[in-house]
Amino acid sequence: MKSITFLTAMTVAIAATGAEAKTRLLVNCFWPSSHFACSTVLPNWVEEVERVTEGRVTGIIPPKSVAPPPEQLAAIERGIADVAVMFNGFFGDAAVGPKVAMQPFVGSHDAEAMSKALWATNREYFADEIEQVHLLSQFVISPAELYSQTDTPINSLDDLAGRKMWVLPGPLAEITKKLGTGVVSGPAVQSNEIISRGVVDGHLGLDPQAVQAFQLMPYTKSTTKFSGAIYSTSFSVFANKDKWAEISPEDQEAIMSVSGEVLGAAFGRAWNEAAAMAEAAYADAGIEVVDVDPAFETALQEASAFVTEGWLKAAEAAGIDGQGALDFYKSQIGEMTN
Known part of the structure; x- marks a missing residue:
């Protein structure tokens, strides 16, 4: 009788220990809950985390963001959430490296390729730059496009200079x-x-899926298609360091096997699909697609060179081989898209 009682107690203790060993991650998503980042990409990642850790690490995504987009890092550092995604521009000088993917005319129209290229560049040139959190992945979304809200497309520097434009802040x-x-x-x-109030007569900085999501198609008459990407935006996915430390080294390794390039590519692929769907709706929306005048593209490249020059200086100040990272990033994209 005593032995049965002892075995029962041991079974309960082992079960309790197993329950305590489980880690649940609160994974925040600042986009609306219906956005594919919140409804598909991150839930799929959570499922993969649970699978590769055999249920020892689980995750939950709240129905509404716990903090506004610029405050994702602060929310993670304070432990309000355990994992979050943030636009790399919100890091300020604390994350210069991933802005390599945000330089004018260095990217492509393939967000998945750019995302893979960024993670490879991160591992090679600035893997330890972000110290206050554990970096899980970085990715790039489909590039910004140039749109006209008048019957005249924008296809020269004079056309652009003569407009009043809504433009994404930054470069x-x-x-x-x-x-x-x-x-x-x-x-x-x-x-x-x-844009809907007619305050401007063109816009620059949104990718096709954003133009559709923000219901801007009725106010847009044409888009100028560049051979390269005028500008792309990069993001980081990261975890609270203390929460990450609760996870065993074996499970950390398992989680990273489905994060890094894998998670970044999933984000990029989702943006590619959303951009393609939006572009397919251009015809019905009456949006004309105009091929860029090569002279305009060259002139705009030259006019935007100062942005990359500034980034190279900032990278040097941060101890990063900026030119090496830039060349590597572009070469990685070229290998994946050719």
Whole structure:
């Protein structure tokens, strides 16, 4: 009788220990819950994490973001959430490296290839740059496009300079202002407020899926298709360091096997699919696709060179071989897209 009682107690203790060994991650997603990042990409990653750790690490995605987009890092550091995604521009000087993918005319129209290239570049040139959290992945979304809201497409520097444009804040706003363009700048989520009211007659900085998601197609007459990407935006996925430390080394390794390039590629692939669907709706929306005049593309490349020059200086100050990283990133994209 005593032995049975002892065995029963041991079984309960082992079961309790197993339950305590489980780690649940609160995975935040700042996009609307219906966005594919929140409804598909991150849930699929959570399932993969649970699979490769055999249920020892699980995850849950709250129905609403626990913090606004610029405060994802702060939310993770304070332990409000365990995993989050953030636009790399919000890191400021704390993350110069991943902005290699945000330089004008260095990317392609393939977000999956750019995402893989960015992670490879991260591992090679700035893997230890972000220290306050554990970096899980980095990725790049489909590139920004140039749109006209009048019957005349934008296909020269003069066309661009003669417009009043809504432009995404950051490098694109700097470039267009330098060209003499009238610029109204603000967060992408507020673009509809400006564009739908006719305050501007063109917009630059949104990718096709964003134009569709923010219901801007009715106000858009044409888009100028560049051979390369004018500008792309990169993001990081990261975890709270203390929470990450709770996970065994074996499970950490397993989680990284489905993160890194794998997770970045999943984000990029989802953006590719969403952009393709949006572009397929151009015809019905009356949006004309105009091939760029090569002279315009060359002139805009030259006019935007100062942005990359500034980044190279910032990379050097951060101890990063900026030119090496830039060349490597472009070569990786070339290998994947050729």
